[in-house]
Amino acid sequence: xxxxxxxRMSSWSQLFFLCxxxxxxxxxxxxxxxxxxxxxxSLQSLDFMKAMQVVQVIFIFLIPALLCAHLFHKSAxxxxxxxxxxxxxxxxxxxxxxxxxxxxxxxxxYYNGLMTLPxxxxxxxxxxxxxxxxxxxxxERMLTTNSIIILLINLFVIAITxxxxxxxxxxxxxxxxxxxxxxxRHVAVWITAFIFSFIHFQFYGFVxxxxxxxxxxxxxxxxxxxxxxxxxxxINNTIGVLTFHFFHNTPIYExxxxxxxxxxxxxxxxxVVLSGTILAILSREYQKNNPQDFTI
Numbered sequence: 001x002x003x004x005x006x007x008r009m010s011s012w013s014q015l016f017f018l019c020x021x022x023x024x025x026x027x028x029x030x031x032x033x034x035x036x037x038x039x040x041x042s043l044q045s046l047d048f049m050k051a052m053q054v055v056q057v058i059f060i061f062l063i064p065a066l067l068c069a070h071l072f073h074k075s076a077x078x079x080x081x082x083x084x085x086x087x088x089x090x091x092x093x094x095x096x097x098x099x100x101x102x103x104x105x106x107x108x109x110y111y112n113g114l115m116t117l118p119x120x121x122x123x124x125x126x127x128x129x130x131x132x133x134x135x136x137x138x139x140e141r142m143l144t145t146n147s148i149i150i151l152l153i154n155l156f157v158i159a160i161t162x163x164x165x166x167x168x169x170x171x172x173x174x175x176x177x178x179x180x181x182x183x184x185r186h187v188a189v190w191i192t193a194f195i196f197s198f199i200h201f202q203f204y205g206f207v208x209x210x211x212x213x214x215x216x217x218x219x220x221x222x223x224x225x226x227x228x229x230x231x232x233x234x235i236n237n238t239i240g241v242l243t244f245h246f247f248h249n250t251p252i253y254e255x256x257x258x259x260x261x262x263x264x265x266x267x268x269x270x271x272v273v274l275s276g277t278i279l280a281i282l283s284r285e286y287q288k289n290n291p292q293d294f295t296i
Contacts, residue, residue, distance in 0.1 A: 006071040011180040014072045018173055021064035029059040046142055050157045057161055061169035068173055080172040081226045090223045090285060094232050097278045101215065102239070103260030103271035109208040110261045128203045135202055143244045154241050163234030170196045170213070171220040171229050189217035212236065218279070222286035 009017075033052045069076035077083035117125040143154055170192055179188035193213030197206050216229040223229075247253040260268035 003071065007074070009072065011177055014068060015174070015177045015181065017071070018064055018068045018169075018177060021067055022060050022169070025059035025061075025064055026056075029056040032059075049138075050142060050153060053157055054161050057165040061165040065165075065168040065173040068177075079176070080168065081220075081224055082172070084225050086225055086227055087223060090225075090282065091228050091231065093278055093282055094219050094223070094228055095235060097215070097219075097275060097282075098232050098236050098239075100274040100278060101211075101271055103264070103267040104275060105208045105211060106256075106258060107260040107265075107268040107271075108211060109205055110258055112207040113204045115204060132202060132204045140244075140248075143241060144248070145245070151241075151245055154245075155238060158241055159234045159237040162237055163230050166196070167216065167220075167226060167230045167233050171216055172226045175217055175220065185221055189214055189221060193217055219282070222282050224289075 029052070032055060037048060037052070065080070066076065069079050073079035075083075117128075142158075145151060145154070174195065175188050175192040178191050179185050182188060182191070193210050193216075196213035197209035200209060202209070216233055219232055220226060220229045243253070243256055247256060258264070260271060
């Protein structure tokens with residue numbers, strides 16, 4: 001098929017095909033999971049589920065992002081912004097930012113978890129809670145281990161794989177396509193962050209994941225390099241995996257989960273100030289390097 005046909009398509013068409021390819025990837029991954037799992041009688045095996053999770057995110061996120069970048073742009077690496085060397089200063093500040101923002105994430109997560117819906121939506125609330133409990137149970141089953149080898153596998157599946165595939169899809173492809181449609185980079189960041197959070201179907205963690213998505217969106221926007229949000233995303237997930245591994249079922253774990261709430265509210269205040277300062281520095285770096293694009 002002539003690539004020129006795709007190159008002439010509108011941004012709306014590109015977004016449509018990105019979603020279409022992702023849906024197609026979901027179908028293919030689901031068929032593979034059922035076929036292989038049924039053949040091996042291993043649908044409930046944790047090792048099988050982890051392997052299939054890698055397959056799923058590759059088909060649902062990575063392949064559609066790469067395919068759209070190839071079809072709709074003359075240079076896929078240039079569009080995805082993976083062809084430039086990493087700015088070490090920007091990377092270190094971004095890594096510091098993901099650590100600094102953790103209390104704020106915990107704060108928003110705590111109060112998001114207390115969300116209640118009106119009585120008229122009680123049925124929906126029960127479904128949401130059931131989904132949340134099932135997801136939490138599955139995550140705990142996957143992460144609970146005394147083996148260093150399994151811990152490393154968990155880090156690969158949850159931190160590295162998710163960091164790469166989700167950032168290629170959401171920031172590298174979707175955010176840039178939405179930006180071309182709405183002509184506003186801030187709107188593109190937040191719309192993409194909303195979709196990023198919604199697609200996880202964990203509604204009692206929606207707000208902190210929305211903030212994380214926006215944070216990654218701005219890091220990508222201001223750095224102009226997809227590898228930086230990939231690394232930051234992987235580090236954020238690594239923090240979660242290691243925290244669970246070393247402190248789950250201990251009093252420390254609960255304190256870490258609510259660090260920034262109640263008696264430790266001061267940590268959230270510090271987090272906001274420190275994170276805001278780092279974001280301001282990153283924004284100034286972007287302004288300095290792209291004065292023609294910067295608007296308040």
